[in-house]
Amino acid sequence: MRDLAQLVDERERVLAALLEAEKGRIALACHAMARAFARGGTLIPFGKGPAATDAAHVAVEFMHPVIVGKRALPALAPTNDPTGGSSLARLGRPDDIALGLVHGAEDPAVTEFLDAARERGLLTIALTGAGGAPPADHAFVVPSDDPELVQEVQETVYHVLWELVHVFFEHPGLLDDACITCGDVAVQARVVAVRNGTAVIEKDGLREEVAVELVEGVDVGDVVLCHAGVALEEVQP
Amino acid sequence: MKSDPTGFLYPFLGAEEKDLDTVLADVEASTLRKGQDVVELRRSIDVDAVVECGMAIRERLERGGRLIAFGNGGSSTDAQDVAGDCLARGWPAVALTNDAATITAVGNDVGYDKVFARQLIPLARAEDVALAISTSGSSPNVIAGLEEAHRRALLTCAITGYDGGRLRELPWLDHLFIAPSDYIPRLQEAHATIYHLLLDVIGDRA
Numbered sequence: 001m002r003d004l005a006q007l008v009d010e011r012e013r014v015l016a017a018l019l020e021a022e023k024g025r026i027a028l029a030c031h032a033m034a035r036a037f038a039r040g041g042t043l044i045p046f047g048k049g050p051a052a053t054d055a056a057h058v059a060v061e062f063m064h065p066v067i068v069g070k071r072a073l074p075a076l077a078p079t080n081d082p083t084g085g086s087s088l089a090r091l092g093r094p095d096d097i098a099l100g101l102v103h104g105a106e107d108p109a110v111t112e113f114l115d116a117a118r119e120r121g122l123l124t125i126a127l128t129g130a131g132g133a134p135p136a137d138h139a140f141v142v143p144s145d146d147p148e149l150v151q152e153v154q155e156t157v158y159h160v161l162w163e164l165v166h167v168f169f170e171h172p173g174l175l176d177d178a179c180i181t182c183g184d185v186a187v188q189a190r191v192v193a194v195r196n197g198t199a200v201i202e203k204d205g206l207r208e209e210v211a212v213e214l215v216e217g218v219d220v221g222d223v224v225l226c227h228a229g230v231a232l233e234e235v236q237p
Numbered sequence: 238m239k240s241d242p243t244g245f246l247y248p249f250l251g252a253e254e255k256d257l258d259t260v261l262a263d264v265e266a267s268t269l270r271k272g273q274d275v276v277e278l279r280r281s282i283d284v285d286a287v288v289e290c291g292m293a294i295r296e297r298l299e300r301g302g303r304l305i306a307f308g309n310g311g312s313s314t315d316a317q318d319v320a321g322d323c324l325a326r327g328w329p330a331v332a333l334t335n336d337a338a339t340i341t342a343v344g345n346d347v348g349y350d351k352v353f354a355r356q357l358i359p360l361a362r363a364e365d366v367a368l369a370i371s372t373s374g375s376s377p378n379v380i381a382g383l384e385e386a387h388r389r390a391l392l393t394c395a396i397t398g399y400d401g402g403r404l405r406e407l408p409w410l411d412h413l414f415i416a417p418s419d420y421i422p423r424l425q426e427a428h429a430t431i432y433h434l435l436l437d438v439i440g441d442r443a
Contacts, residue, residue, distance in 0.1 A: 001288070001291075001437055001438050001440060002437055004284040004287060004288065004434050004437065004438075005284055007433075007434060007437065008279050008280065008282060008284070008430065008434075011279060011430060012276045012279065012280075015272050015275070015276065016272060016276070019268055019269055019272040020269070023265040023268045023269060024261070024265055026264075026265070026268050027261040027262075027264040027265050027268065028261065030264055031257070031260075031261065031264075049321070050318055050321055050322065050325075053314040053315070053317045053318040053321065054314070054318075056313075056314045056317070057311050057314040057315075060310050060311055060314070061311065061422075064310065066310075066311075066372075066421040066422070067421075148322070148433040148436070149433075151318075151429065151433075152426060152429045152430055152433065155425070155426050155429055156271065156272060156275055156422075156426050159271075159422035159423075159425070159426065160268050160271055160422075162422075163267075163271070163422060164264045164267060164268065167260065167263070167264055167267075168260065171260055174257050174260060
């Protein structure tokens, strides 16, 4: 048995370090999630093994808020499906949010989940332990090798994401997806998803669907010059 | 400013329209405060009581007992997590919310109050351990489950919040941990620490 008081101190130290370092990015992630929910998106949390229980916890947190008066937000934990058939390929839509949970540095199944989510244009968020470098728009790495400690710190992070997403619903003016390409001049934006002759572009955290018929071979990650809902040309790096 | 019944959650966040940078700064400050709140709850954990409970659980498991964990909502995921962690340490453990068929059958035919007690009747043996997790301490199905476990001479342990709720009124309950808070997200985070510390005391099966 380890010294229990020391284990409690270690939790305090790691949680404080993470929140201090990441508070700005946590706030941005809350804002991005609130905008995705405002667009009609569903949260899809995913983890394996012990992290599967966190995925289920996240889903119930959003679906059935513990605070009376908070609106229910759509969430589905595919890890609750014993058939394993509720894959992201079946469930995910570009407006959705994928949340990957890993207590260690990496879980190949979660990396695959996040890669598939990015390919489909979902907003991606990931929580890992020390040494993690998950492919996600918002990644939070808990600086500890103790998987149970990492799990507890992650629980605070996902609770805070849930609690503070609601703050943005109190400021509806901050939820609108402003038309990125509606200005007088064309703008450069990054492609985050491509499907059926259109692409989803992102600029300054905002997203919009644009036609890509004028540009050949548009791919995720390309930067395109857009105006009035149409991609005009690819901008060479 | 419009009326907001949940305003107490974010005491310094007004509901009036603000610009994005102001709201983001408010959210950052709120994040730090929430972190401080859970630190205080964790400091209040009685580690001597954790050692005593963990040793008692281990004694049951060494006699061939199983850990049987249960709870509702987020606490059901805690029950599943503690059972999984116990299995990973080599001890037999099960969470009563793993079986959606039985939960929905009993809930539909008998009543939701009996979903845990009904499972304990055929499953539980005297050497087993019942570990109940309830944020309010008063969930009727959790109380009924513990009562059934006590009737069958199991070791009865519970983790709760608020002021302990109805769990505090069970004189026979062997071990009770209260994370003294009326705010569920923070007290749940302290619950995870309590059962992880218990697991540290229980240790691995030789």
